[in-house]
Each structure stands twice: as structure tokens, then as C-alpha cells.
Amino acid sequence: xxxxxxxxRQQLLDALATATDDIGVALGALGDAYEQLDEASADELxxxxxxxxxxxxxxxxxxxxxxxxxxxxxxRTFASPPSGAPSRGVRGFIDQAVGAxxxxxxxxxxxxxxxxxxxxxxxxxRDGMSExxxxxxxxxxxxxxxxxxxxx
Numbered sequence: 001x002x003x004x005x006x007x008x009r010q011q012l013l014d015a016l017a018t019a020t021d022d023i024g025v026a027l028g029a030l031g032d033a034y035e036q037l038d039e040a041s042a043d044e045l046x047x048x049x050x051x052x053x054x055x056x057x058x059x060x061x062x063x064x065x066x067x068x069x070x071x072x073x074x075x076r077t078f079a080s081p082p083s084g085a086p087s088r089g090v091r092g093f094i095d096q097a098v099g100a101x102x103x104x105x106x107x108x109x110x111x112x113x114x115x116x117x118x119x120x121x122x123x124x125x126r127d128g129m130s131e132x133x134x135x136x137x138x139x140x141x142x143x144x145x146x147x148x149x150x151x152x
Contacts, residue, residue: 001014008070008119013064015111016129017076022062022104023136026097027053028081033093037084041150048142049094053101056135060104071074089152094143101139108133 030050034042061078068075084093108129112118117126 005120007077008116009067009073012116012120012125013068013071013073013076013113015116016060016067016125017029017078019104019107019111020057020078021062022100022107023053023057023060023132024078025081026100026104027057029084029093029100030096032084032086032088033090033097036090036093043145048146049139050096052135052139052142056132058134058136059128063125063132066121066128067122067125070124071120083100091147094147098140099110099148101136103131105136 012052027050030053034050037045046152065075067068084096088096112126112129112133117129
């Protein structure tokens, strides 16, 4: 059982790292979009999209680090993704961010639906994943709303 648990813990940590990387991609794309907006639109983007994704990213990284520490597994550093080409435009960056958020949410949902979090018996991990998903929950809808109002 100890081997299965150690293997399950590492599998959970790796899956969480993948989702965290995706959230980082979303954050980078939103930062790129922000740079191309006027002040009022940038403030709205920050409130509706960047802020929630930034909080989710921080929570995902903290959940990863704390889980690794609790179980004696190696922590991972998360590098900021490189900036995208400005020619993608605001809509392109927001589309990229939404895609990355949806991917991360699906990965975390699949992880939550599996028996792995229950098998390792780590309530803090389950709480962290739930909070990250809550933070990301409105991003796609908010992005649609924001994009529909661009240029008006």
C-alpha cells in the first residue's frame, strides 16, 4: 500500500503541476492582452479576468508546494511563460487564456473525479484544488462578456 500511495502522491503532484502550468499560460496571455488596452479596458480586464486567474495561480502553486512538503516530494518551480507576439491582438490573447483556463479546469476536475485525492487522504490538497476551480469558474463567461464589449 505504501508504494501505491507514494506513486499516487507523485501522480497527483504531477497532475497539479500540469494544471498550474496551464494557469500560468493563461496569466501570461492576459498580461499580454493588458499591455495592449487603454486604461479603462485594462482595469476591467484586471478585475474580470487577470485578478481571478492570478489568485488561482497563486493558490495552485501554494497547494502544490504544501502537498510536496507534507509528503516529502520535490517542489517544482513554475516559470513565467514567455510573452506572446503582439500581433495576436487582445482577442487572440484572451482566447489563449480561456483555452488554458478551460484545460486546467478540466485537468483538475478529472483529478477530483478520480479516486487519487481520496486514496492519499489529503484534505488540504482537495480544498486547494476546489478553491482553484472556484476562482477559474467565471473566467470563460467573463471573457466572452469582455470581448463582446471591446472597441465600444
